[in-house]
Amino acid sequence: MSRLYGDPIxxxxxxxxxxxxxxxDRLYAIRQVQDHWVVAREWWKTSDTDPGERRFWRVEAGxxxxxxxxELRFDTASGGWLLLRAWD
Incomplete structure (x- = not known):
């Protein structure tokens, strides 16, 4: 079962x-990258000239x-990371 978070990390x-x-407040060491993908942000939905992209990583960490x-996400436009989802 997975849980959605959207917490900054x-x-x-x-x-x-x-x-x-x-x-x-816990440090997690990534043991394995299970998947990685990139999604281009929709330029027509942003006010930026360079909307950037979102890079996703599904990892096993302890x-x-x-x-x-x-599941981690990096937004190239803002430079911020989020923890989107966690599986038990």
Whole structure:
């Protein structure tokens, strides 16, 4: 079962991919990237001249509480990261 969040997170990058992130004051080490995809933002729905793109990562990550699967999103226009979804 998955849960939707949309929480801002802090992410560290290594070799052009997320290596670890902090969510709700816990550090998660990414063990495996399961999937990665990119979606171009719809320019007609933004006021920016460069609407950027959204980069998604489905990862297996662990903290002291165990291992889970998480979906992360990076927005190139804002430079911000979100944790979108988590699976138990």
């Amino acid at each position: 802090e992410v560290w990058i290594r070799d052009d991919r997320p290596a670890q992130f902090v969510w709700r 903290a002291t509480t165990g291992v889970g699967t998480y």
